[in-house]
Amino acid sequence: MDENDRSIAGFTMAGHALVHWFETSIPIFLVVWLAEFDVTIALLGLVVALGYAPFGLGALPGGILADRYGTKRLIVLCLAGMSLSFLALSVATSIYAIAAGLLLWGIAASVYHPAGLSLISTGVDDRGTVFAWHGIAGNVGIALGPFVAATLLIVLEWQLVAALLAVPGLLAVVYGLTAQFDPTAAVEDDVDAGPTEALSLSDLLGNSRALFASTFAIVFVIVTFEGLYYRGMLTYLPEILHGVPAMETLAVPEGLEGISPADYIYVGLLVVGMAGQYVGGKLTDRVSPDRGLAGLFVALAVLAVAFVPVTTMGLGAIVALCAVFGFFLFAIQPFYQNAVAVYTPPDTRGLSYGYTYLGEFGLGAASIAVAGFVLEGFSTAAFFVLIAGFAAAGAVLSAALAAGLDRFLEASPDTATGLNE
Template identity: 75%
Template sequence: MALNSNDRSIAAFAMAGHALVHWFETSIPIFLVVWLAEFDVSVAVFGLVVALGYAPFGIGALPGGILADRYGTKRLILLCLAGMSAAFLVLSLANSIYAIAVGLVLWGVAASVYHPAGLALISTGVEERGTVFAWHGIAGNAGIALGPFVAATLLIGLDWHLVAALLAVPGILAALYGLGASFDPTAAVADDVDAGPDEALSASTLLANSRALFASAFAIVFVIVVFEGLYYRGMLTYLPEILHGLEAMAGLAVPAGLEGIQPSDYIYVGLLVVGMGGQYVGGKLTERIAPARGLVGIFAVLAVLAVAFVPVTGMGLAAIAGLCGAFGFFLFAIQPFYQNAVAVYTPADSRGLSYGYTYLGEFGFGSASIAIGGFVLGELSLTAFFAVIAGFAVGGGLFAGALLVESGRFVGTEEALETEAND
């Protein structure tokens, strides 16, 4: 079914926002290489500075969701785009590690509001929700791939200060586009449901809404998202390093002019590109398959892929590349299913809060797998690492199964939650 004009307007605005969040996010490590060469500061100290920027990205999701419910999703996304662009303009003027830290923290705070606001906007404003979730995810993957590619390419011939300023330009243009964009952010909810901004939102209301959410099916969805975040962060953080270390990479010829790039880098970028297809297929399937059923199936596949990784490493480069392609497809195909599950099992008037909790689980609690994975890889073995990763998928699958079994009890969840939150 073709998207109506309101769906198209929201899709274009949200896709631009999602792509740019990840455009900025993934360009920062490229700058880190340059900063380490320019400033007389240790890797450990600069790592802490960069962490200061990334930390608010996850921690700020919950307050970002609260602000989206209070002030409106479009306003929050515009502030996000403007704030991220301003942060990179600050970086373009930086001449010390302290100024860089200020720019990165500003970026993290601004970027943190996007996911709860953007997904809340899609869930309340779009009729063809699954299709737009799919395109929205594809846009995010495009940003993930293009951010470091463009930054690295520009840095070949330009000073990093100028490159930081140039990277801010798309964010400024997107903010200007958003100012003129016209759409109804609540077109997909019933006329008698108040899904608009709530200027009178109070601490007691937030507490009541939160209690209502976690007394419902959303509590299970939240745990599912945490397990997905543990799998996602652990896998994407350490897979490049794991691929670099595989002896099977040694024999691959690198194209002329790209001698400094390892073959594993191509495989990793390919994984992200294949992920775009996973986002699209997953989004389209949410219109045909119940969220819980889809989550059970994809978690099962992800568990099998993790268990299969070590045996496949002995089968040659083609087998490794194929397995990584499958990882990329299913790792991103699962995202539209949990995004849709949040929309199905939460009330429209608390959608920003719901997605705020969701991305606190995804980017906040999910990042624990970085520490867990580093310990397992350093102290145990590659086999143990993938066993732990597979365990995250099994945990998510079990909770998705519980959601599937209990789904009959949650019919009319939105209406029940709205009634409870308003009592």
């Protein structure tokens, strides 16, 4: 990587890690808030949903803003907004103030993924390597957020913990303001990839129609199926692991009765995901995104079905399967991120990633409700078959894309006809 690539990598890695640092620390506060404000779980769940909902739904407007105002500016504002939101939580004295703080966090966090990935796609020459390190940084945040929050809550009041969690974000804002790089270094000189004038509604609709008349339409559906798989598995796998026979037979040391070995297995899965992110990112330089996605979706479908017999086996088999699963679950992410970069024009990259993460985090969240219904009304085996079905659908679409399905669409990503000039 050259100096510009390294600068963008460092900036986006910090942003990606911190988005998930804040995101995964929020559930740790739930038990404390239940006792602090004497509210029902249902009400608190609604309050937390106010934070998570805009995180996914705001990705599309976040992408539009990235195209309009520039990616670096949006990411710095994202970091500042998330940090200030947690500072607001630290002085909250009612459940309504908690709701307001979480809502502000979700709005601020929603712009990161379309802005950060747009920046990498237009500013980095060694894109696969940076996608890999960017993904690893996200996994670091996913693992460290709840770990640090839970550890600090043992010895400190929750208000102080919320304030301390904001400190890395504030430091990242300072770093971002001083970072120097060319956000369009990877784009040809005659291609406009910088901030544009505000688009009219007709221009925005025209650009959107052009995107969905191109190969991006297939990529969007593929990403949505990946989101359905990802959200469903990561939401319910911890609960499933808690109930498997192998966990119930393990003795927990005195004084650690609240900790289950399943929790450590789950965190380990996320840690192994860092290796998956790295390998997947490096492979995007060698394997086309459509073929890579097809193969990885097949692997994920097989792994989901494999959980049915393995959860009845011993601890060693469960740990091994979770490790392999964690690797492949995160190895696929650089491939769909690269697919967006390959199949969309540079001047609408923010809009493209906005739609991408609307599918990943917004539409993908539907599997939480659907899979929860299946898990409660049917069986664990039916749950894993459903999840495998999402991966199978993604594999079929990816294979069709590799076979030339995009030729049947009206526009190609190279011409990008209909996009606003």
